[in-house]
Amino acid sequence: MTNMHYHENVFKRRFYLAISLRKNPKLHFYLSFKLKSMQNFIRMSAVFALCSSMVFSQNFKTSVTAKHGKEFPKTDAERKAVFKVYFPNAKSVVLEGGDGMQDVKSTVIKDPEGFWNITTSPLEIGFHYYWFNVDGRRTNDPNTELYFGYGQPTSGIEIDSGEDFFFEKKVRHGKIINDSLYSEITKSKRNIKVYLPPGYGTRRFPVLYLYHGTGEDITGWEKQGYLSNILDNFFAEKKAKEMIVVMDYGVALTAEEEKMPDDYPRTVLSSHNIDKIMVHELIPYIERKYKANGKKAVAGLSRGSYQAMLIGARHPEIFSAIGVFSPVIYEGTALQPFRELPIDNLLKTKQKPFLFIGIGTEEDLRFRDYNHILTAYLGQNRYPYVQYQSEGTYHEWLTWRRCLYQFAQKIFR
Numbered sequence: 553m554t555n556m557h558y559h560e561n562v563f564k565r566r567f568y569l570a571i572s573l574r575k576n577p578k579l580h581f582y583l584s585f586k587l588k589s590m591q592n593f594i595r596m597s598a599v600f601a602l603c604s605s606m607v608f609s610q611n612f613k614t615s616v617t618a619k620h621g622k623e624f625p626k627t628d629a630e631r632k633a634v635f636k637v638y639f640p641n642a643k644s645v646v647l648e649g650g651d652g653m654q655d656v657k658s659t660v661i662k663d664p665e666g667f668w669n670i671t672t673s674p675l676e677i678g679f680h681y682y683w684f685n686v687d688g689r690r691t692n693d694p695n696t697e698l699y700f701g702y703g704q705p706t707s708g709i710e711i712d713s714g715e716d717f718f719f720e721k722k723v724r725h726g727k728i729i730n731d732s733l734y735s736e737i738t739k740s741k742r743n744i745k746v747y748l749p750p751g752y753g754t755r756r757f758p759v760l761y762l763y764h765g766t767g768e769d770i771t772g773w774e775k776q777g778y779l780s781n782i783l784d785n786f787f788a789e790k791k792a793k794e795m796i797v798v799m800d801y802g803v804a805l806t807a808e809e810e811k812m813p814d815d816y817p818r819t820v821l822s823s824h825n826i827d828k829i830m831v832h833e834l835i836p837y838i839e840r841k842y843k844a845n846g847k848k849a850v851a852g853l854s855r856g857s858y859q860a861m862l863i864g865a866r867h868p869e870i871f872s873a874i875g876v877f878s879p880v881i882y883e884g885t886a887l888q889p890f891r892e893l894p895i896d897n898l899l900k901t902k903q904k905p906f907l908f909i910g911i912g913t914e915e916d917l918r919f920r921d922y923n924h925i926l927t928a929y930l931g932q933n934r935y936p937y938v939q940y941q942s943e944g945t946y947h948e949w950l951t952w953r954r955c956l957y958q959f960a961q962k963i964f965r
Contacts, residue, residue: 615696617708622695631674631711637693640666642686647672649682650702651916652946676914677713678950679776681706699776703767708776713944718778718953723788724750728774733837737828738806744834745770746842747779749787749794758847758964759796759838761830761863763856765878766819770799776949782957793964798838802856804829816882820892823859823882830863831870849963851875851908853952854919858882858893864905865897873906873963877955878915878947879922889925899933906963907937910955912945919947938962 612626612634624636639645645668647658657673681701684691692698698705726749735742749757762779764772773779779797786792804825805818812818830850838844850871852860857876864874883892890896898905907930911923930937940958945951 616710617696617699619695619697624695625693625709627675627709627711631677633672633675633709633711635668635670635672635693635695637668637670637684637695638666639668639684639686639691642668644685644687645670646685647682648685648690649680650948652676652678652680652914652948653682675709675711676944676946677711678945678948679708679710680948681708683707697775700769700771701767701776713950717785717957718781719785720781721785721788723784725784726750726752726780726787728780731841733833735804735829735833737825737833738804740807742801742804742829742834743770744801745774745799746838747783747797747799748842749796750784751787751794752796752843756843756845757794757796758849759798759842759844760960760963761798761800761834761848761850763800763802763826763850763852763859765802765852765854765856768802770801772949773797773799777953777956779956782953783960786957786960792960795960795964796838796842796844798834800826800830800834802826802852802859819855819858820882823855823862826859827863827866831867835870847872847964849873849875851877851956851959853877853955854880854947861893861895865894868898868901868903868905871905873908873959875955875959875963876907876909876926877952877959878911878919879909879926880919881922881925884925890929895926895929898935904936907935908940908955908959908962909937910940910942910951910958912942912947912951914944914946915951916947 611628613628614623615625615627618625624634626634635647637645645660647656647670649656653675656675659671661669663669681699682693683706684693692705693707696707696709699708700706701708726747728745728747730743731746732741732743762773764770783792783797787794804822809818809821835848839846848871850860850864851874852858854877857878858880860874861876864871881889881893884890898907909923909927911919927937927939940955942951942954945954
């Protein structure tokens with residue numbers, strides 16, 4: 553059909569429609585009404601879409617854990633989270649997560665393009681590991697950075713607590729370097745991370761030896777823990793003495809020992825090896841290579857708290873402070889809770905290391921029980937300690953950042 557024929561046909565249709573409308577006023581009224589209704593609907597839809605997008609953009613903010621350039625996950629002021637993930641062939645996508653997400657409810661909608669939109673009930677403040685169960689398979693969120701937790705790289709989301717002590721600020725910055733040493737005890741190389749304060753190179757500094765928890769590694773305190781930001785801000789505000797921090801790996805087993813079942817006895821054995829490595833290998837290595845002044849403290853979270861207590865209690869002449877974040881006690885009994893933890897050594901020695909014990913108020917009962925057993929024993933034996941409770945937090949990284957914040961201000965004074 554030529555353009556001329558097309559325009560002739562359009563003209564004829566419009567002409568006959570005009571004649572019909574003149575002969576039938578009811579039809580004219582009906583079509584006018586429908587046209588106006590459609591125009592109003594389009595206008596209202598456009599306004600609604602604009603308002604919705606404005607409200608969404610104002611109330612929901614992209615999580616700090618999202619990869620650069622990614623919009624999701626998002627959270628709002630009520631701590632609700634929204635995830636948008638592309639699994640076009642999936643039949644089922646379920647949000648799952650760590651300790652702070654056990655009671656979270658979520659709604660899931662799959663759109664025609666293959667994106668799964670997941671909206672949650674309010675989450676607890678802090679850092680939470682999470683993943684998706686996609687047709688029975690654990691799958692990370694492709695939109696977020698990955699953090700080593702639960703024994704593998706895992707997605708994470710940060711729910712704002714309103715605090716900024718662990719944010720990067722315009723202050724002088726220290727640096728974290730990767731290092732390693734060979735251990736004769738395990739017959740293997742051990743990777744460590746070392747934080748050097750902003751003033752490093754000008755004088756010698758005390759050293760804090762710091763341990764992570766089960767299922768994590770030496771990247772934990774750097775990535776999830778924001779250690780650099782916390783200490784940089786501290787030192788700028790003169791709230792703490794500048795220090796070196798050594799982040800040691802929390803597992804130490806020979807090739808034969810690694811064949812043992814992954815249970816509490818193996819964890820205790822590993823911790824005893826770490827104690828030997830600390831005294832005979834790690835401390836000598838650090839004090840040879842770095843500008844250390846001889847003053848030392850030890851701290852750790854969860855399993856690392858057990859290791860810090862084990863090392864600190866065995867060597868009170870070496871460590872002036874012990875930091876216990878979310879205490880754990882292994883292989884104890886009702887009659888002998890400290891059967892594998894020489895905490896009574898602190899009572900016998902002339903040196904009395906400063907002892908800090910921190911825990912989240914929402915942690916599982918077993919951690920609160922460990923905390924009670926430890927503090928009750930110390931209280932009965934009149935050993936001085938500081939108890940800190942992190943309000944509203946679970947067994948997660950906001951608890952441990954707060955613990956570090958409190959502990960670091962009180963050591964090396």
